[in-house]
Amino acid sequence: MTACWIDDPAFTASSPFGPQTLPYGVVETPDGPSVAVRVGDHALPLRPIAAEFTPDLRELVTAASLDPLLAAGRPAWSVLRARLRELVTAPAAPAGAVLLPLAETTTRLPFTVGDYVDFYSSRDHAENVGRIFRPDAEPLLPNWTHLPVGYHGRAGTVVVSGTDVVRPHGQRRGAEGPEFGPSTRLDIEAEIGFVCGGPVAGRVSTSSAPDHVFGVAVVNDWSARDIQAWEYVPLGPFLGKSFATSISAWITPLEAFAAARVKVPDPGHPRLDYLVEDQNWGLDLHLEVVWNGTVVSRPDFAGMAYSCAQQLAHMTVNGATVRPGDLFASGTVSGPEKRQRGSFLELSWSGAEPITLEDGSTRTFLEDGDTVTITATAPGPDGSVVGLAEVTGTVVAAP
The missing domain is CATH 3.90.850.10 (Fumarylacetoacetase-like, C-terminal domain)
Known part of the structure; x- marks a missing residue:
């Protein structure tokens, strides 16, 4: 992987939470709960970088839980994942991006459990x-x-x-x-x-x-x-x-x-x-x-x-x-x-x-x-x- 803007030794392809993984969660931010992806030992809230996504995806990444994303279906899941890989492996950070150390971050149950x-x-x-x-x-x-x-x-x-x-x-x-x-x-x-x-x-x-x-x-x-x-x-x-x-x-x-x-x-x-x-x-x-x-x-x-x-x-x-x-x-x-x-x-x-x-x-x-x-x-x-x-x-x- 070429050099990217994320300065985290745990964010490499040889680490479990490198760009090949990108799990979703919900973290507490000053603006309330935010959908985020895990990058190495950091969380990347998606609401501050919502402008980097198309309008249909913007509705999903600005939500307070994964519920809208779960309902969106596989085509949207695939498009969002591909776009996230582009953003996290780019040489420069997206405007507004903030990395939160996991050790200092509060996570929430990321979705509403049904059955x-x-x-x-x-x-x-x-x-x-x-x-x-x-x-x-x-x-x-x-x-x-x-x-x-x-x-x-x-x-x-x-x-x-x-x-x-x-x-x-x-x-x-x-x-x-x-x-x-x-x-x-x-x-x-x-x-x-x-x-x-x-x-x-x-x-x-x-x-x-x-x-x-x-x-x-x-x-x-x-x-x-x-x-x-x-x-x-x-x-x-x-x-x-x-x-x-x-x-x-x-x-x-x-x-x-x-x-x-x-x-x-x-x-x-x-x-x-x-x-x-x-x-x-x-x-x-x-x-x-x-x-x-x-x-x-x-x-x-x-x-x-x-x-x-x-x-x-x-x-x-x-x-x-x-x-x-x-x-x-x-x-x-x-x-x-x-x-x-x-x-x-x-x-x-x-x-x-x-x-x-x-x-x-x-x-x-x-x-x-x-x-x-x-x-x-x-x-x-x-x-x-x-x-x-x-x-x-x-x-x-x-x-």
Whole structure:
């Protein structure tokens, strides 16, 4: 890349947030919330440089959230991304441009979350959880290899990275019947989320799914395992999941992952027609989970059994619609090795195998004051790296 006006050593093609990435977010400015792009370790608010865009794009970049951009659709997404690449790689700064250091910048939840669906698409995770929760039964139920298992979550408790997570109350199984109180087995789930946009549509095919997926973000689906274990039969997760889901403050556009697309694993039997892909929409993503400063897991996303296109096709096959702002998550990303497990339920094997952190302390599940940060990267064009911004949260004691 030739010299450009952005003086930030983290804004290079060899860094996760160089010009090959350009994720969108919303930052606080003296003039109020502004749509911005991340350039290295800085945010570039777009409202001050709105004159650099055509009138139709100007309406999108001067908004206080990503909502208008999500609704605009893929042609507008592509044109805006191309124009942004021109602007951030130019030798001279656009008139009015201001770079805000991320360390000194407040970010907001960048879009209004519509419906939220969480899937369960890692075979290794599903088998591990099956062995822990149902030790006397087959780890996978018969439907698992035929459809993307999922549940509807609570959109109102999706929060932006950096938001504290309050330990939830709930019912759990006790020695003499149900007990009530703060969760004692609070957990994380390292996931990848897909932010939807474009026209409202139902029965979305796998081939048209990219017209309805704006971008990708890291998600932490906080989970109260003791509440979950007591409530989930027969209808699945409810209060054990709905208290908080954290999402990155920066949404990396789907277009940034052109070099990271891979084929999903063969399920061992034919797919039903609506789940067959004519393009590969699996993603070669590499996650990292950090617990109180210690790297405890590095899951790989390429082994997920269903792609985002297959998940969206299944989510809408019954006629349910997808709308701008809808969010769906992959489910916990886990691999076949212990160091690739994306939840502490699996890492500690339900508490039987404590995890030692770098400070010498041990953990099975989350304690008050613990902080978890999850990041991810993907291969980019010409040997570059595409970044997915961190999602972080600290556990606060139950009130």
